[in-house]
Amino acid sequence: MNCEDFMTTINVNRLSSGLKLQENVELKQHLEACPKCQTEYDEMLQTVAVLESLRNPDPPPDLALKIQKQIAKEHRRSRLAFFASPLARLLAALKFNPHPALVNCTAMVFYLVLTVFLVKLTFFSEPDNSVHVLSPTKTVWRSAHVVTTSWATIRGIPVPMEESEQVTAEEMLIQER
Amino acid sequence: MLSSFFVVNLMIPDDVYVHKTVEGDGSAFNELVQRHHAKIYGLACRMLGNPDDASDATQETFLEAFKSLPSFQFQSKFSTWLYRVAINTCQQHIRKSDSRGRTLMSYSNCLREQNRQYDSDFPERMVLKTERDGLIQAAIDQLPPKQRAVVVLFYAQNLKYREIALVLDCSEGTVASRLNTAIRNLKSMLKDL
Known part of the structure; x- marks a missing residue:
């Protein structure tokens, strides 16, 4: 066994698990014959011993409470978000748990569409005659149109020609404004 | 009566609380915080070398874990998954933080405060232990993040190779290799301790 073989065979697990070299005669023989590897081995053992003495520092006493408060806040927020996103609610009900980022993206696309x-429906839809006939404004215009004829009536009451002309004039003023 | 409650409470596995949290019981997560916050803080302290950053990273870890809990598939233990979240959070901190410059001093201050209560009768021992821990931490801080994670998980958190491989999402061989390299890197720095 040469030095390179020795160094590849010696690993930290062996040093840390207390197996040392007793069980491997070949390694032990090389170590006794090679002062360089002996030094390297001793230094590694020392380093491992130092690292094994590492202890975890204690957390600040109020850390758990801080985290719990933060979680409670986040929980409240997530419940609000849950109500705001019916898609997430649906997926949760179906026991389908995609990544939260995927749910958020899908919800965003859903709301965008x-x-x-809604914007198209509200501002860019074509006027429909059947709807406008029912609206009060157009009803007025219908009455304004019909007054030009001598047989016009409003709500079934006969309208004299003079009165119907006055109404027409008022309506024309409203239109101009 | 009270002690039996705590014994029963500790016997309940983490997965039960995870299920409860996913079903909407926010208070169930508090038990998980109570169980694991000390370990995660210890990990963050060793990874970042700064108690303030470690506190922030611990809080971020639990918050991230709470948000991502629905994606937890129960393929590993909850603690392993939490370690993974913590390692990712710490690596993000390392990338964006400039805390490494003030690591040694801050960490020494923290240890000095902690050791004061144990070693008040032996001030010399307190100073030696603080300096020694500070030097070990400074040496660990010199390692690249991947090697540092392996060293901290193996020596400070006492995880096995298999568990470390799960946390870091790599093979056990990679863990062993990184640990060996880390020990060789640390050897010269820790020679005088």
């Missing part, structure tokens, strides 16, 4: 649809 919904917003575009």
Whole structure:
């Protein structure tokens, strides 16, 4: 066994688990014959002993409480978010647990599409005659149109020609404004 | 009566509390915090070498774990998964923080405070232990993050190779190799201790 073989065979697990070299005669013989490897081995043993003496520092006494408060805050927020996102609620009910980022992205796309649809419906939809006939404004205009004829009536009451002309004039003023 | 409650409480596995938390019981997570915060703080302290950063990293770890708990698949122990979250958080801190410059002094201050209560009768011993721990920490801080994680998990957290491999998502051979390299790197720095 040469020095390179020795160093690859010696590993930290062997040093740390207390196996040392007793069980391997070949390693032991090389160590006795090679002062360089003996020094290297002793230094590694010493380093391992120093590291094994490491102890964890104690946490600050109020750390757990701080974390618990933060978690309670986050829990409240997540419950609000849960109500705000029906998609996440649906996925949770189906026991389908995708990554939160995926849920957030899907919810965002869902709300974006919904917003575009609502905006289009509200501001960019074509006027529909059947709807406008039912609206009060157009009803007025219908009455304004019909007053030009001698047989026009409003709500079934006959309208004299003079009165219907006055109404028409008022309506025209409103239109101009 | 009270002691029997605590004994029963400790016997309940983490997974029960994880299930309860995922089902919406926010208070169940408090028990997990109580069980694991000291270990995670210890890990963060050794990884970052600074008690203030370690406190922040511990809080971030639990917050991240709480948010990501629905994605926990129960393929490993909860503690292993939590260690993984903690290591990732610490590595993010290392990347963005400039704390490494003030590591030794802050860590020594922290240890001095802690040792005061144990060694008040032996001030010389307190100073020696503080300096020794500070030097070990300074040496660990010199390691690259991957080697540092292996050293801290193996020596400070007493995890086995298999558990470290699960935490770091690598093979046991890689863990052994990193540990050997780390020991060789630390050897010269810790020679005089």
